Amino acid sequence: MKRTLAQLAEMCGGTLTDVAAYGDVGIEGVFTDSRKPVPGSLFIPLVGERFDGHEFVQTCVEKGAAGTLWQKDHGTAPQGAVIIVEDTLVALQELASSYLKENKASIVGITGSNGKTTTKDIVDAVLSTTFKVHKTQGNFNNHIGMPLTVLSMEPDTEIVILEMGMSGRGEIEELSVIAQPDVAIITNIGESHLLQLGSRLEIARAKVEIAAGMKPGGLLIYNGDEPLINQVLAEAATKMPEGLQRYTFGLQTDNDDYPTGIMNAQSGVAFTTKQSGEVALTMPLLGTHNVVNCLAALAVARHFGVAAEQIVAGLSHLKLTGMRIEIINGVSGLTMLNDAYNASPTSMKAAVDVLEGLKGYRIKVAVLGDMLELGPQEHELHRGIGEYITPDKMNMVLAYGPLSASIAEGARQNMPAEAVHTFESKEELTRYLLENLHSRDVVLFKASRGMKLEDVVEALKIAPLQNRVD
Structure with missing residues (x-):
């Protein structure tokens, strides 16, 4: 991200303390970790229960930060290139939301109890054959990590893939509202977070929150084998955009796409699907569950017009985030x-x-x-x-x-x-x-x-x- 400090202040709803002196200063990104300052970037001092980034503002500036945010309730701001905001975390999220709107890239959001990261990697593999793609790295899938992922995106990115994680209700809705996905995937509803949410129905409600921030007419791709998703989508309290399109995948034959043949080998899996017809697809992944994950990625690829031969090529060269079989x-x-x-x-x-x-x-x-x-x-x-x-x-x-x-x-x-x-x-x-x-x-x-x-x-x-x- 390359913007001036004056532009960043407008994007996050803040006030630059000295526009004349610093308004035209160029910024080449943002960072939140004071232990790893990035010269030429904007420091965002976040506040937590046991830390306060404001304590390290001066150190970051001395090590090359071109500017910093400053939360209004932290007293008098230091001299220099400072943007005053009400809340530095909210400002980070506003920066990400504004950058996405300015960039015009299409946005794919992914959530689910299991398979989020694998599905993200498969979506990236098939889309990257045709588009310039930016995706979530590592576990940057929460209210801090997702905005940082967005703000590290190159300006010519055509599609951004954002993994959305959560530990409780309301969190995925918050991420969806920030990102406003064109396409969203719900991989499945499992038992993760039962400790926090108490039931699989509540987990389903939390995952379906991804629809809340989707653009009108957006495409929701979800696991049709899981009845709880349809149950939640039918609830009056569920937020979703006008004209939401739905597409289901899974093992059951009443889904929009399902496997018609699967053959596992030591090096991976070969399979066909209802939508792929006689075209055999192979990928270096093991297990029927990963074929199901792939069905969601195939739906995304077809939505964006990726050619069948490009899909085949992308799957064959798939690279996964570590420690997933x-x-x-x-x-x-x-x-x-x-x-x-x-x-x-x-x-x-x-x-x-x-x-x-x-x-x-x-x-x-x-x-x-x-x-x-x-x-x-x-x-x-x-x-x-x-x-x-x-x-x-x-x-x-x-x-x-x-x-x-x-x-x-x-x-x-x-x-x-x-x-x-x-x-x-x-x-x-x-x-x-x-x-x-x-x-x-x-x-x-x-x-x-x-x-x-x-x-x-x-x-x-x-x-x-x-x-x-x-």
């Missing part, structure tokens, strides 16, 4: 499926299904860790994962963490007792894997991010296996 080979030859970024009952069952579909391995092992923030039903939901596991899906279950003891409890209903083990430490778990696995085995790692199962994956990547069984 990465296929990793250790030095010993062991195959690992690393899906340790997050977990909910829905995504954990999907990962188990992926493991079940793999062929050609000596044994298949699932290392399953705690799923966090599930609320009062957490033990019941963990036990349900265990009950979902059967000997035809895998050979062994290794449960890590206090909640995952319930996974082991459920798994013992269908699995032999010697095939189910629990662990309280990652060191103990790693040692067991090194002593019992073979180079011809495959291991799935799935847990919430807070369990840090990637530590075990990293250890297995470089350590030799101790099992010499042929």
Whole structure:
């Protein structure tokens, strides 16, 4: 983003303290982290419960910031290139909203309980074959991260893809109002945030908030297998734009698009869909759930007129954000499926299904860790994962963490007792894997991010296996 300080003051509804001296000063972006000042950019000092960016304004200016915002209730502003605002966070969001309106790029918003980031990456892969695309990086999907994503967008961007996350009601509506999407995707409704929201219906209401800020006539693409979405869309309290178009995807044949054939392989999946006809699509992702995610991306691509051959090419070169069923080979030859970024009952069952579909391995092992923030039903939901596991899906279950003891409890209903083990430490778990696995085995790692199962994956990547069984 390149603007003058005078332009930025107008965009965010602030007042530049000295227009004559600083109005024409050029700004080449914004930043909020005082530890990483960006010369030539505007510093936005945010205020939180345990921090206040205003304390670091002078330091940032000394290190090259071309200007700063200043919140009115923080007393007398310092001398220099300062824009006075009522609230620095609101000003950041206003800057993002104004920049999007000036830029004229089309906006795709994505939310859902599971699959947001994977779907974002697939949408990016197919759209980038035809358009200049800007997308959310990392976890910049909240009320601070999304505006920063927008403001880092190049001026000639044609489509911006914005992931929208939340922890409670009202948050996605806020993001949608800022972004005003032309197209929005709801990937699914799962159990994440049950602790905060209490029920899947409330989670559905929170996700459907993405429609609140959409442009009139916008396209809402959503998982038609989930009846709660249609239920919420029919509620009188649900906010949506005039002329909202709807498009459904999923496994059921009453959706606008659904898979007509799926073939999983070790390197990815090949599939056809109702809308693609006889054209076979392939992508380097595992699992039926990712085919469903792809259906949403295909709808976006067709909406923007991406040619069929470009869609095929984009999918074949898909690159994913890390730790979403990465296929990793250790030095010993062991195959690992690393899906340790997050977990909910829905995504954990999907990962188990992926493991079940793999062929050609000596044994298949699932290392399953705690799923966090599930609320009062957490033990019941963990036990349900265990009950979902059967000997035809895998050979062994290794449960890590206090909640995952319930996974082991459920798994013992269908699995032999010697095939189910629990662990309280990652060191103990790693040692067991090194002593019992073979180079011809495959291991799935799935847990919430807070369990840090990637530590075990990293250890297995470089350590030799101790099992010499042929």
